[in-house]
Amino acid sequence: MATANTPDFNKVLYAPLAEIDPEVKNIIDKETWRQLTGLELIASENLTSRAAMEANGSILTNKYSEGLPNARYYGGNEYVDELEILCRKRALQAFNLDPAKWGVNVQPYSGSTANFAALTALIQPNDRLMGLGLPDGGHLTHGYYTAKKKMTASSIYFQSFPYSIVPDTGLIDYPKLEATAKVFKPRLIICGASAYPRDWDYEHLKKIATQEGAWLMADIAHTSGLVAAAELKNPFDYCDVVTTTTHKTLRGPRAGLIFFRKDLENAKDLEKRVNEAVFPACQGGPHNNTIAAIATALKQVADPSWKAYAKQVIANARALADALVAHGYKLQTGGTDNHLVLWDLRPIGLTGSKVEKVCDFMGITINKNAVSGDASAQVPGGIRLGTSALTSRDMREDDIKQVAEFLHRAVQISLVLQKEAGSKLLKDFARVATTPEEGKVGHQQVKALRDEVQAFAQKFPLPGVETANFKKPEGLHEYF
Known part of the structure; x- marks a missing residue:
């Protein structure tokens, strides 16, 4: 036990994270806010349960x-x-x-x-x-x-x-x-x-x-x-x-x-x-x-509800695929049997890198992905989308159709930004997306869609988080 003359070197073992390391706590809060106010469409990600998180932090x-x-x-x-x-x-x-x-x-x-x-x-x-x-x-x-x-x-x-x-x-x-x-x-x-x-x-x-x-x-x-x-x-x-x-x-x-x-x-x-x-x-x-x-x-x-979840994941993926095809876009294999959709952007003259970047600015998380015939994994011609995480937030087909509409608008805005950038470089594309310039409209379109996405996403629960009491943290990356 520590005395008046010896430091209590174990004191740090009993205090909460917010007290011991507010910097890390703030980063965790910022990531929580990102997940709460965004749409997670990366096919390799999902939202685990509160119970699993408690076990993992045990x-x-x-x-x-x-x-x-x-x-x-x-x-x-x-x-x-x-x-x-x-x-x-x-x-x-x-x-x-x-x-x-x-x-x-x-x-x-x-x-x-x-x-x-x-x-x-x-x-x-x-x-x-x-x-x-x-x-x-x-x-x-x-x-x-x-x-x-x-x-x-x-x-x-x-x-x-x-x-x-x-x-x-x-x-x-x-x-x-x-x-x-x-x-x-x-x-x-x-x-x-x-x-x-x-x-x-x-x-x-x-x-x-x-x-x-x-x-x-x-x-x-x-x-x-x-x-x-x-x-x-x-x-x-x-x-x-x-x-x-x-x-x-x-x-x-x-x-x-x-x-x-x-x-x-x-x-x-x-x-x-x-x-x-x-x-x-x-x-x-x-x-x-x-x-x-x-x-x-x-x-x-093992719970009977799992089968209903899996069915909904696939139903949502098919709803997403159908909505994108209805807009005239090309999907690899023309659709899906599982949780993911592979979207070929080459016919409209966009790279997956640019669409991933603009979606990040809007709070839609996706990943660039090679499609058949691509020569580069760094500048691929497609994006990969998955519905597991959004299904874990209780989204159904009608909700996913709205997400598809956001994606359609993001791609159309990307075409505007690409033209306004005046070059093929990703850094120029990102600049016009986040910086207002006279006579250019892409920046305002990105900001407006970002606001709509955030409002939409916050209607849905986030597993493991008491969203009603969660406050917007300080130090967020504000693109606008």
């Missing part, structure tokens, strides 16, 4: 627990073991999996680390793998590389060859994939994507993998919540390993899961290989607070 963050339940390298893990076993059980229940046939590792820190751990378990360095190419909607961790550089660990440590979509339809080219696999002879085929608006033919993929003696792995990071609700095809019927994030359509904290078959005749040790690939091969002690939040999110997935 005292479990204090505990180290390297190893697996009942086989830890530290003492004091009896309750952490109980938690991790519960989380595993709920993960299997969420996807209606038989624990005699499937197991799961709930320790990965993210989807990317889950994928690399899965690759470490399944194949050897320099083995061959095939995944959907990034410009066609695939993910960086599925073997992406460019002509000049191997971009991620999956292409640095393994030999990868991408498969593609049919340019005219935007759909996976399964016959070409099958023909390429006969020549390339992969040890692993990865299915799943980060920007593909349609479902997958897992049966066909299993046939191809079997023909080539390859593993089949599904990365359902984007669609796992919809798969759990049985609104999309089930990869567990055909795949050897299934990975997912927990924060997208699954609406949990930011983390990853690896599901693995336990009943394979040719790989009785797959469970051991996956577990050892996670720890000690690819990461250290698990984040027990995050595992608690995963368990809480998975309990919510």
